[in-house]
Amino acid sequence: MAKKRIALIAHDHKKDEMVELASKHADLLRQCNLVATGTTGKRLAQEVGLTVERKLSGPSGGDLQIGAELAEGKVDCVIFLRDPMTPQPHEPDINALVRACDVHNIPCATNVASATMLLAQLVPHHHHSHN
Numbered sequence: 001m002a003k004k005r006i007a008l009i010a011h012d013h014k015k016d017e018m019v020e021l022a023s024k025h026a027d028l029l030r031q032c033n034l035v036a037t038g039t040t041g042k043r044l045a046q047e048v049g050l051t052v053e054r055k056l057s058g059p060s061g062g063d064l065q066i067g068a069e070l071a072e073g074k075v076d077c078v079i080f081l082r083d084p085m086t087p088q089p090h091e092p093d094i095n096a097l098v099r100a101c102d103v104h105n106i107p108c109a110t111n112v113a114s115a116t117m118l119l120a121q122l123v124p125h126h127h128h129s130h131n
C-alpha cells in the first residue's frame with residue numbers, strides 16, 4: 001500500500017501540542033510522507049526528528065500550498081491544530097484549506113482529540129494469525 005501523505009499544521013499557541021502529539025505517534029508518522037507549514041515543520045524536524053517536507057510559513061502562503069496539493073489529490077489526511085482564541089492575519093487561507101478538505105472529502109482534525117482518533121485509524125493493523 002502506498003504511503004499516506006499527511007499534512008501537519010499548527011498555529012503558534014498550538015505548536016507545543018503538535019510536538020507532543022507527533023512525539024506520541026512518531027512510529028506511525030515515520031511510516032508516512034509528511035508535509036507541514038514552515039515553522040511547524042521545522043519544530044517537528046528539530047524536536048521530534050521527523051523527516052518533513054516544509055512549505056512556506058502559514059501567513060506567507062503555506063496553508064494555500066498545502067490546499068493546492070490537496071486539491072490535486074496529493075494529501076490523504078490533515079491535522080490542523082488551529083488556535084481558536086487568536087485572530088490570524090491569514091484567516092482566509094486557513095478557511096480555504098479547511099474548505100478544500102470538505103470539497104475533496106479529506107479527513108481534517110482540528111484538535112488533539114480528533115487527531116488522536118484519526119491517527120489511530122490511519123494505518124490498518126496487521127493481525128497475525130496463530131493457526
Ligand SMILES: O=C(CO)COP(=O)(O)O
Nearest residue numbers: 037038039040057058059
Ligand atoms: O499559520 C499557520 C497555519 O495557518 C502555521 O504556519 P507555521 O507552521 O509556519 O507557523
